[in-house]
Amino acid sequence: MKTSTISLAVITKNEAKNIEKMLSSASFVNEVVVVDSGSTDNTQQLCRDMGAVVIEQAWLGFARQKQFAFDRCTSDWILSLDGDEALSAALGAEIQKAVICCDDTVCAFSMPRVSFYLGRWIYHGGWYPDRKIRLIRRSKGRWQGDGLHEKLVVDGEVKPLSNDILHWVYENISHQVKTIDSYSTTHADHAGKRGNWYLIWGLFHMAGKFLECYIWKRGFLDGLAGLVIAVNSTWYIFLKHAKVWEKYIQHG
Numbered sequence: 310m311k312t313s314t315i316s317l318a319v320i321t322k323n324e325a326k327n328i329e330k331m332l333s334s335a336s337f338v339n340e341v342v343v344v345d346s347g348s349t350d351n352t353q354q355l356c357r358d359m360g361a362v363v364i365e366q367a368w369l370g371f372a373r374q375k376q377f378a379f380d381r382c383t384s385d386w387i388l389s390l391d392g393d394e395a396l397s398a399a400l401g402a403e404i405q406k407a408v409i410c411c412d413d414t415v416c417a418f419s420m421p422r423v424s425f426y427l428g429r430w431i432y433h434g435g436w437y438p439d440r441k442i443r444l445i446r447r448s449k450g451r452w453q454g455d456g457l458h459e460k461l462v463v464d465g466e467v468k469p470l471s472n473d474i475l476h477w478v479y480e481n482i483s484h485q486v487k488t489i490d491s492y493s494t495t496h497a498d499h500a501g502k503r504g505n506w507y508l509i510w511g512l513f514h515m516a517g518k519f520l521e522c523y524i525w526k527r528g529f530l531d532g533l534a535g536l537v538i539a540v541n542s543t544w545y546i547f548l549k550h551a552k553v554w555e556k557y558i559q560h561g
Contacts (some may be wrong), residue, residue: 313408316340316382316447317390319361320374324392325350327477332359334395334475337405338388344378352392372454375461382447389443389461393477394422400472404444407470416465417445422474427482427534434528434538435521441474442467455499482537489545497552504557511550519543 317338321328322345332341341361345353346368353363366377379387386408390396396404400420407418421438424431431437442450442461450463479485522528522542528535 311409313386314339314384315386315388315404315408315444316342316384317388318375318378318382319343319356319390319392320346320371320378321348321352321356321392322346322368323348323350323352325352325355327393327395328352328355329359331390331392331395332356332361334397334401335388335390337401339384340382342378342381344374344381346374370455370459372452372459375459376452379447379452385447387445387447389445390474391476395475397473397475400470400474403470403472407468408444411468414466415446415468416449417442417461417463417467418470419467420444420470420472420474422476424476424478426478426485427537429531429534431531431534431538433526433530434523434535434542435526436538439476440469443474444470482541485541486544489541489548493545493548493552496549497556500549500553500556502557502560503553505554507557508550508554511547511554514550515543515546518546 315338317335317340319331319341321343341356341359343356343361343363344366345363346366356363364381366374368374369377375389388404404418419440419442421440423437424439442463445461445463449465450461452459453462454460479488519539519542523535523539528539531538
């Protein structure tokens with residue numbers, strides 16, 4: 310019977326609240342490699358207690374940090390999860406079957422991700438199915454991207470899986486607002502110079518984003534949580550435009 314080994318690659322920083330849940334959901338893997346970028350809580354010790362190899366590495370950006378973890382895995386397949394994620398039981402079983410039954414031409418698998426926020430799982434507003442490629446044959450792809458956005462680029466066929474990654478995306482609204490502030494700053498740091506027109510264009514972009522999230526992608530079906538998500542998504546668009554414009558007026 311065909312056998313395949315799986316490594317779990319994780320990047321962490323201060324994930325003590327979630328990390329045991331994530332590691333337990335992938336208890337079937339053959340190896341766990343955790344790359345930690347300076348946790349000040351007990352994330353590292355919790356990982357070691359659960360059998361993980363923990364490597365300290367200063368933050369390199371999302372893509373480079375994840376690739377650093379990948380490069381230290383030794384199994385046939387590599388599964389990538391974030392510290393605030395976990396596999397549903399159904400997805401764990403599906404992964405174990407997939408790596409054994411798939412054709413040799415299959416190089417990776419994608420899977421949907423559902424996020425928990427404001428007391429409920431969010432299935433609308435553009436948040437679901439949020440499909441991600443997270444399981445790949447070793448040496449069949451690489452993480453690429455800038456300081457904010459990362460993507461696993463695969464050298465071959467990608468097959469879809471059906472069951473969900475579970476994602477505890479934000480602790481509360483304040484956490485989301487802090488993340489929006491951080492991500493919009495990173496966006497501005499990587500953007501080119503844009504003049505006054507870019508800030509004005511941002512107002513139209515904001516209106517379009519709200520309509521997209523709340524109406525077209527039916528965020529209203531997620532109740533008041535859907536409204537909060539649509540408004541904060543709109544605020545993120547404004548901050549991206551405003552911070553790029555701010556850089557223009559500061560530096561010319």
